[in-house]
Amino acid sequence: MKLSKIAQIIDCRMVGEEDVEITRIAGIDEAGPGDLTFVSNRKYVSHIPRTRASAIILGEDIPPVKIPSLRSEDPYLAFARALEIFFTPLRPSPGVHPTAVMDKDITIGENTSIGAYAVIGEGCTIGDGVVIHPHVVLYPGVSIGAASVLHSFVIVRESCRIGNRVILQNGVVIGSDGFGFAPTKDGTFYKICQTGCVLIEDDVEIGANTTVDRAAVGDTIIRRGAKLDNLVQVGHGAQVGEHSVLAAQVGLAGSTRLGNGVWVGGQAGFAGHLEVGDKAIITAQSGTSHDVPSGTVMSGSPAFENTVWLRAVAAFPKLPNLLRKVRDLEREIERIKAARNTNNSK
Secondary structure, eight states, X not given: OBHHHHHXXXXXXXXXXXXXXXXXXXXXXXXXXXXXXXXXXXXXXXXXXXXXXXXXXXXXXXXXXXXXXXXXXXXXXXXXXXXXXXXXXXXOOSEEOTTOEEOSSOEEOTTOEEOTTOEEOTTOEEOTTOEEOTTOEEOTTOEEOTTXXXXXXXXXXXXXXXXXXXXXXXXXXXXXXXXXXEEOTTSOEEEOOXXXXXXXXXXXXXXXXXXXXXXXXXXXXXXXXXXXXXXOEEOTTOEEOTTOEEOTTOEEOTTOEEOXXXXXXXXXXEOSSOEEOTTOEXXXXXXXXXXXXXXXXXXXXXXEEHHHHHHHHHHGGGXXXXXXXXXXXXXXXXXXXXXXXXXXXX
């Protein structure tokens, strides 16, 4: 495809030769003739002179380069759109594989694909254009919205509801029992029935081996457009707000509520029953034990305001020397006091 055509499709400003033929997208260090590459992080700008790519996607703020370029205010988004031109995602043909096990009392929409050894329970509703890959299990009463994709080994437990255009990656478990046990006088634990459901709204994507638990009462909710990475744990009764993003190994204890547009770095954890306001940012490995106001950036464990945390982190390596100086000063003060007392006694 000619570079000028790609520029039109991804809405970029064309700079340089327009008739360059592009056959694929590649990283800046791996790219060769016929490849379109990109730079969205300024630390890779130094790689541009030695790239062998035929053209490059760049931000409007990057200086002129020798090869043709596609200029965008958001080069990473332009790159994402360019990938779609040359990549055809796996799309099984509509139909039901003969090895699938399905209850008679189910509703299946048009152009739906159900793969080998999938199990569809009683009362399930599957919308138009849904793709259910092999070995997916839907417990009774599950609802799957139109154009959703469930990859192999996804399990959706009883009565959970999945919206439209939802993507569940391999091994996702929706609606497993929340961690609810009442301690008894004899030191044992009494299991609390988890009677709630899980609601996944439209345009959500959930990464591989992530788990979203049902609650004792009420729903656990992942709101519209949220994106969860691999190995995330969403506890019983928690809510993730619209267009929030959770990186790998984030853990939300029960009844944690994240607002809209919240960004959470990898391995961050949240104590239960707390509120995180809209557009807050929780950096990687932070431990949040209290409510977080909207728009706040939090770091550390226990987490506190990011700018203070940065100063504290810068001070940590200096603490041993600072402590030694304080001790030296204390000894000097004691020496001076002792000398004064000796002089006064004379």
